[in-house]
Amino acid sequence: MIREGNRASTRRSAAPQRRSPGLATCPPVLLARVLFLALCHCVTLQAAPAPVVVIEGDFLGDGGASMRPQMQAYTKTMLAALDAADVPYSKTRDSAVERSGVPAAKVAVLPYNRAISAKELASLQAFIKGGGKIVVCFLAPTELLHAIGVQPGEVAICPKGAEFGGIRPDAEVLPGAPQTVRQSSDRIRACRPVGSGRIAGTWLDKSQRPTDRPAIVLSETGAFLSHVLMANGDRAAQGALMRALCGYFAPEVLRGAIPTSPGEVRPLGSYDSLAHLIECLQARSGAGEDVSRATAAVHEAVAKLQEAGAALARGDLAAANAAGAEARRRAQTAYWISYPSVTHELRGVWACNDVPPNWETAMRTLREANLNAVFPYMCTAGVAWYPSKHLPRESGRDYLQMATEAGQRWGVPVHARMLNLYAMCIPASQRSKYQKEGRLMVSSSGKTTNWLCAVNPANRKLQVDLAVEMATQYPVAGIHLDYMRYPGESYCFCPHCKKDFARYVGRAVPNMAVAVKSGETRKQFLSWRREVLTGLVREIRLALRQARPDMPLSAATFLNWEDHRDGFAQDWKVWVDRGLVDFVCPMSYTPDNTRFSSYVSRQKGWVNGAVPLCPGIGVNADNMTFGGPQNLLEQITITRNMDTQGWVVFNYDARFVSQYLPFLRLGATSTPAEFDPFWSAPKP
Numbered sequence: 001m002i003r004e005g006n007r008a009s010t011r012r013s014a015a016p017q018r019r020s021p022g023l024a025t026c027p028p029v030l031l032a033r034v035l036f037l038a039l040c041h042c043v044t045l046q047a048a049p050a051p052v053v054v055i056e057g058d059f060l061g062d063g064g065a066s067m068r069p070q071m072q073a074y075t076k077t078m079l080a081a082l083d084a085a086d087v088p089y090s091k092t093r094d095s096a097v098e099r100s101g102v103p104a105a106k107v108a109v110l111p112y113n114r115a116i117s118a119k120e121l122a123s124l125q126a127f128i129k130g131g132g133k134i135v136v137c138f139l140a141p142t143e144l145l146h147a148i149g150v151q152p153g154e155v156a157i158c159p160k161g162a163e164f165g166g167i168r169p170d171a172e173v174l175p176g177a178p179q180t181v182r183q184s185s186d187r188i189r190a191c192r193p194v195g196s197g198r199i200a201g202t203w204l205d206k207s208q209r210p211t212d213r214p215a216i217v218l219s220e221t222g223a224f225l226s227h228v229l230m231a232n233g234d235r236a237a238q239g240a241l242m243r244a245l246c247g248y249f250a251p252e253v254l255r256g257a258i259p260t261s262p263g264e265v266r267p268l269g270s271y272d273s274l275a276h277l278i279e280c281l282q283a284r285s286g287a288g289e290d291v292s293r294a295t296a297a298v299h300e301a302v303a304k305l306q307e308a309g310a311a312l313a314r315g316d317l318a319a320a321n322a323a324g325a326e327a328r329r330r331a332q333t334a335y336w337i338s339y340p341s342v343t344h345e346l347r348g349v350w351a352c353n354d355v356p357p358n359w360e361t362a363m364r365t366l367r368e369a370n371l372n373a374v375f376p377y378m379c380t381a382g383v384a385w386y387p388s389k390h391l392p393r394e395s396g397r398d399y400l401q402m403a404t405e406a407g408q409r410w411g412v413p414v415h416a417r418m419l420n421l422y423a424m425c426i427p428a429s430q431r432s433k434y435q436k437e438g439r440l441m442v443s444s445s446g447k448t449t450n451w452l453c454a455v456n457p458a459n460r461k462l463q464v465d466l467a468v469e470m471a472t473q474y475p476v477a478g479i480h481l482d483y484m485r486y487p488g489e490s491y492c493f494c495p496h497c498k499k500d501f502a503r504y505v506g507r508a509v510p511n512m513a514v515a516v517k518s519g520e521t522r523k524q525f526l527s528w529r530r531e532v533l534t535g536l537v538r539e540i541r542l543a544l545r546q547a548r549p550d551m552p553l554s555a556a557t558f559l560n561w562e563d564h565r566d567g568f569a570q571d572w573k574v575w576v577d578r579g580l581v582d583f584v585c586p587m588s589y590t591p592d593n594t595r596f597s598s599y600v601s602r603q604k605g606w607v608n609g610a611v612p613l614c615p616g617i618g619v620n621a622d623n624m625t626f627g628g629p630q631n632l633l634e635q636i637t638i639t640r641n642m643d644t645q646g647w648v649v650f651n652y653d654a655r656f657v658s659q660y661l662p663f664l665r666l667g668a669t670s671t672p673a674e675f676d677p678f679w680s681a682p683k684p
Contacts (some may be wrong), residue, residue, distance in 0.1 A: 277331070485569060
């Protein structure tokens, strides 16, 4: 089927329009000029034939059925990239090509085709022999790769945390390609050019430094990308890369995709087009909001559209393509700028004990982006990253000192985070010590785990001592609780817990592990666990009030209080209701904005204005593919529109710095913001 809808996107919701500081009217002459140019350059869009066909890899091979969701996700990302770049395409699949051959097109794109059959391979080879070109991502039979100038090697899987951070195309070899295509790839296919092939792009490491690993091989008959397009990547840049690759073989792709009017720059983030952004900026200006920075960027984009139109009129395709690409870039910048900044909110980021490349650089980076809080973990239940009197020291470096000193220099408050009951990174000697002292949690089956029993008096004292130690020995802005929970419903059944539970219910409980599985005893068991943890939070709260009365205590909590209060005994709404914490950061991790909105709405109801609510956003959360900076900005907008008091991003790393912060600082965090950790909603 011919894909003709990628120049007529469905209108999407506008960017945020609330709580913008400095309400000044946008200069009317500038806005009027932009609108005039937009109207003058609108053209009637005609459906174009599809020079590109995308072949979905529905052949999965023996034992490959489990890979179908992955194949579909990679194909979806490829189609979204082509849509973003206005590349007209048709779609087919392996099975159809095997049956009927490659449809009429100049370029066939294989986004992830892991099990091409012999008959389909013959059809693809015939397509090349007839003058067609093929763009292959990651996997294909060796015979097909040889036909497009590639000698494949082994698949190289990156160690965890060492993934590639993007592609740097060679603009001289591949005209019209973007400077950088950011995406996180955890594996690539080793390759080298053969025949007419040549390297047209290389991989960047996760810190955006160049490597010598080929990312793109280009030949007279096709191109090879040594990985797939990933959903975590920069969609606009991915689209520009595919437009350049397809346009290299089919120049009409470039010609047809060159925008000459604001209506043709589409989609643009959460807007249908640049014309839609202009319309919304006009409305915001009319409401008294200062949108002059975004409007100025729009004016620059429209000027480049004029250049593109003039170059096309005189037949200069290279100049038109360059001007159109620059128009898109400047329109994208205008989009990021269009997100308003606000004056009062928590803008936080969770972090590890150490950050790349060091705490000094990290604090400067956060300050430049106007973030105002960082929550690094500095101790677990088994080890400390500073010279503690109560736990073994993980290394000879005092990370808490480095973080707080750099934070003070750059004006970024540090809230020291405790991984309270979870003994992450515990040395073997310390675990053995805990084991002998009976301080570890015991499951219903009698197995010990690397979690401290929350009933054990020595463990409770340790938690209080660690919080007070960090609060009094370092200039921290607050103490932040994390992992203040049980690892699941099957804990804890150690001797301390059995004795304390019997005291709680006022009777002996024979065979406790079986008794708590159902009935009234189960309800009592779940209630008892909640009270155990709530009591521990209270002890930490009281100790901090004595040691540092001005010290806020906050908590990273699970997102669903109603369910998690039973499964993990984390009764954080009660912590709020009883005044035990000063603000909460529920870890509302999902890339789905509708689901995120639902999470935050429920959390707001549970908190009910008693303390600041600052939802956590899972940019780098485990087992989740986040949708890039636009996804982050949309979720920040949701928190603002719901009148929360801020947000915290998981997690500070090189990818967050390179792929998210630059877009935040253009608009959404372009001005400083203040946060009051002791805020509460006015009572009626």
